[in-house]
Amino acid sequence: MxxxxxxxxxxxxxxxxxxxxxxxxxxxxxxxxxxxxxxxxxxxxxxxxxxxxxxxxxxxxxxxxxxxxxxxxxxxxxxxxxxxxxxxxxxxxxxxxxxxxxxxxxxxxxxxxxxxxxxxxxxxxxxxxxxxxxxxxxxxxxxxxxxxxxxxxxxxxxxxxxxxxxxEAVTGVSGSGPAYFFLMMEAMQQAGESVGLTPEVARQLTLQTALGAARMATESDVEPAELRRRVTSPGGTTEQAIRTFNEGGLTELFEKAVKASANRGKELAELLDQ
CATH class of the missing domain: 3.40.50.720 (NAD(P)-binding Rossmann-like Domain)
Structure with a gap:
């Protein structure tokens, strides 16, 4: 090379x-x-x-x-x-x-x-x-x-x-993907503040948790779904949070978001080619 x-x-x-x-x-x-x-x-x-x-x-x-x-x-x-x-x-x-x-x-x-x-x-x-x-x-x-x-x-x-x-699928997943995680960090920090944490404490806890979770997922041979299950004790606090996400249709919402990004990428390609 x-x-x-x-x-x-x-x-x-x-x-x-x-x-x-x-x-x-x-x-x-x-x-x-x-x-x-x-x-x-x-x-x-x-x-x-x-x-x-x-x-x-x-x-x-x-x-x-x-x-x-x-x-x-x-x-x-x-x-x-x-x-x-x-x-x-x-x-x-x-x-x-x-x-x-x-x-x-x-x-x-x-x-x-x-x-x-x-x-x-x-x-x-x-x-x-x-x-x-x-x-x-x-x-x-x-x-x-x-x-x-x-x-x-x-x-x-x-x-x-x-x-x-x-x-276009790559665009929807990884090209646009950093913004999805930034949005989740933003939402988690705001949620932390809503239950009484100071903005700085909520921010540091959110960012370090995101970093730690990403490292666990990338440095382990275990699938993210299994890592999630290991953290989610039956009847525990995490299970309640995950249930709330599922009831809100989080998985379906991510699918819609990635498809929307990919479709927009295709539209832009067609516009740029004109």
């Missing part, structure tokens, strides 16, 4: 998290280039990681094996129009971290016959604790897939889906 030259076009926070993860794992900084329109953020990236920086997207594409598209979805068509001829000339691997844009759309905007991998990272990637879904079009080789997987693993876990429509 470390023989490949990587170019991050429109390198914002998500690209920065990937670059930081790669550097932390020993990737040669001289093999990485970042581009942005604004000069100040580029200087900060260069100072932080000792990578190469540029404001010339076309020249950068010409000299790199892998091109990571990091601009906002609304700006992607303009970027693809700008680099299309050079992409057709050098045929790099294209990796997109932009939400909503399909691999088919990106390949078409780049002139066709291009190896494209679509990814859906999430915001905990900034802490190298992210979850990323990946989909590759039929132009991507196995070695290119392995390279992309290794790159995204620098920010957490990276999992492939074999049908692109499943990327």
């Amino acid at each position: 470390q023989n490949a030259t990587l170019a991050f076009l429109g390198a914002g926070n998500m690209c920065g998290s990937i670059i930081g993860g790669l550097i932390a794992e020993g990737y040669p900084p001289e093999q990485i280039t970042a581009t942005r329109r604004s000069e100040a953020p580029l200087k900060e990236m260069q100072a932080q990681w000792d990578i190469q920086v540029s404001s010339d997207n076309i020249a950068t594409v010409a000299s790199h094996d892998v091109i990571i598209l990091g601009v906002k979805p609304q700006m992607m068509k303009e970027l693809c129009d700008q680099i299309r001829d050079q992409v057709q000339a050098s045929k790099p691997l294209i990796i997109s971290v932009a939400a909503g844009l399909t691999a088919e759309t990106l390949e078409r905007w780049l002139g066709g016959d291009v190896a494209v991998i679509r990814t859906m990272p999430n915001t905990p990637s900034l802490l190298r604790c992210g979850a990323t879904g990946l989909f590759a079009n039929n132009k991507v080789s196995e070695s290119q897939k392995a390279l992309a997987e290794s790159m995204m693993q620098a920010t957490g876990i990276a999992l492939w889906v074999d049908k692109e429509e499943l990327m």
